[in-house]
Amino acid sequence: MRDAYTVELDAIFEDLAGISRQVRTAVKDATQALLTGDSSIAERVISEDAQIDSAREKVEENAFSLLSLQQPVAGDLRTVVAALRMVAELERMGDLSVHVAKIARLRVPDIAIPAEVRPTVERMATVAEDMVARVTDVIAGRDVEAAIALGRDDEEMDQLRRRSFTELLSDDWSHGVEAAVDIALLGRYYERIADHAVSVANRVVFVVTGHNPAPAA
Template sequence: MRIAFTEELQFISDQLVEMAGLTSAALEQATTALMSADLELAESVISADEHIDAVRRDLDTRAVDALARQQPVATDLRTLVTAMRMSADLERMGDLARHVAKLTRLRYPNRVLPEALTATFRRMAEVADALVMEAARIIRDNDVEAVTQLKITDDEMDDLHRDVFRVLLDSSWDSGVQAAIDATLLSRYYERFGDHAVSIAQRVVYLVTGQWDEDNLNIDERIDVTEVSR
């Protein structure tokens, strides 16, 4: 029985790593669609989000079932509860990639971003990918020592987020109100994507040590008010 339970815990961990890979691919594709006004690619990102949601549902079902059948304590209990919280973070990251794609679809055939912001958002996408893939490695290896460096990487994302607003508030901005609103939303999506990666890493710290770092677990889930739809 214990061997089967251990195998189930490993499978749940593997599902988390899979979700991280899916969210990484989703944001990468959404960014490509954003930069090139590629409607077909944007639609594929929007459709593929259902798969991320399905993996989360399966993971949570397995975790709840394990809680009911095994009545785990100590580290095993933390593992299951933390896995469900991390799956929520990863599912939200998939939603953020979908938001990027939906904004691309909304503005098609025009491009969303003016040239003045293109390089900044390309870098934001690169940092976001580095964050989620490092978070996946931290999950896989329970590498709490790597969390500090991940947070430093996230600092760059925060700097880029501020850079966007510096461009928008500069007197030379001449791309109009709509473009400014779109850029504000997009910057928020990428910045929150990074925040969720940090949250995941901090949950691994809790899993291994039993200690919370509250400063990095206050992720605001209420971004739905800015979701783009049509």
């Protein structure tokens, strides 16, 4: 009984790691579409999101089957419910990548990001993608230390978001309202991807240790 539970739970966590790899590709590709104005890459991110959605459904079915057949209690029960929450957050990160890709597509053949704010937006995208890459390792290795470190690095995203506002609200801003609105929304999407990555990492800490991580100082 216990062994079947462990085997099935491991399979669910492997699937979660797989989905987070798909999300990383989505974030990376959406950013490339954004920075190059390449509509075919944007279209690919948008159409491939359906694969993340169906991978989510598969994890949900497996988790429900595990709950029904193995009837886990206490910590085991909380682990399976945590997996259900993680898969919902990973799917949402895929949706947010689609939002980035849609802004890219809307501006083709132009590029939504003026050169002077490109470093800030590019860094936001890199931080978000890096957090998704690290959350894959956190899930695959149930790595508590890496999970806690990830929570700490969320601060850089907040700083980048503030910097982007400073740039687009400065008197020197010459790119008009449309570009400013695009950048504000893009900042929101990348920030939410990072938030979800931290949340998924925190759930791994909970699954392994039975406790939520202490809030970042």
